[in-house]
Amino acid sequence: MGASLLHNMLLRELALVGVLVIVLIIFYIRFRAAGKKEYVRTRERRLAHVVSSARKQLIVVLVLLAGVLVYDRVLPHFGIGAQAAQTATTSSTTSAKKPTKTERSARLKKAQSVSKQAKSLSESISKSSSVAAKASSSSAASASSAKAASASLAKAASASSAAASSVSASKAAAVDPKVKAVAAVQAHMAQYPSETSDTRIDNVGVIQYTTDYTGVPAYEVGLYQTQADGSSVAVHMYFYYADGSVAKAY
Structure with missing residues (x-):
């Protein structure tokens, strides 16, 4: 969270605006509570104390807001500030993510081995499919020859039965x-x-x-x-x- 606040301009500015809103709400609550005092002197003294403390808090918050605005909006024009820190963080992250030469060679070897395995698998699949096609063609040829033989037998049987019937x-x-x-x-x-x-x-x-x-x-x-x-x-x-x-x- 601290690192994100350090390198994120929007979060810093929104956080300070939130603090400013909280200070105003606390001032309003305390001011109303002091205004309800029964005695006039006590009421005036409490009101003065609330206004003084709220003034100090507002001054601190405004100084912090001004410092953040200068840090975020002015200093980056001179090469320092939030933009420079963000650039340094980005470069460090990039260098950390950049793969080394050993990692690149290991990835290349792994990709080559996967490619070889896929190639051998495709070759085995093609061989098995060709064998299956040959087997199916031979079975079809044997089935057709058996069908032709059965048809010739049926014709011979019908011819013999017809001859027998004519003779009878x-x-x-x-x-x-x-x-x-x-x-x-x-x-x-x-x-x-x-x-x-x-x-x-x-x-x-x-x-x-x-x-x-x-x-x-x-x-x-x-x-x-x-x-x-x-x-x-x-x-x-x-x-x-x-x-x-x-x-x-x-």
Whole structure:
């Protein structure tokens, strides 16, 4: 606190102004107390004493204030006083804060070591990221090859199942003449689509083994259309003969 008062002009001047205000307040309180005395002589004597002591105090405070103003405002023009003390303090603080050569070299070495550590860390991170990228690419390649292999296996399985179903269908056709009749009528429909293009065909099935209009034995094969209520209605009919020929009935 003493050092700050010694080197701070504003604090010094404000402190003296505060002292002056305190002296005036004390003078006012004592003057009122002396003015309330009952006896005139005692009152006059006390008032004179209060005024005299207050005058002395005010003179001391004003002398101190004048000295401070001279110290702060006049003497610095001659290179002495508060400004010179403040300059000396600033220079001493600067010299105290100025780092030595050893400290500068130590800081430089520390900065270089931190830079080397950061560089090695970045290199290790880049290496690990490249390794991870290679691993991910190899895993993606293996996954794609496994996917392609599974797709080829699925295709082979579907092809074998289709071949098996066609073989079983052909065997069934060789055994069951009704299957032959349905297959022959479907082939005839595919060859002559204009015969059934006027209606929608939903199902094909053998009705019965009978004779045609001329009395030749044949299978009746019906072409059915599914109605809204779920029932099936025959919209066309074909005859299938033992020699494999097909004739349209209606």
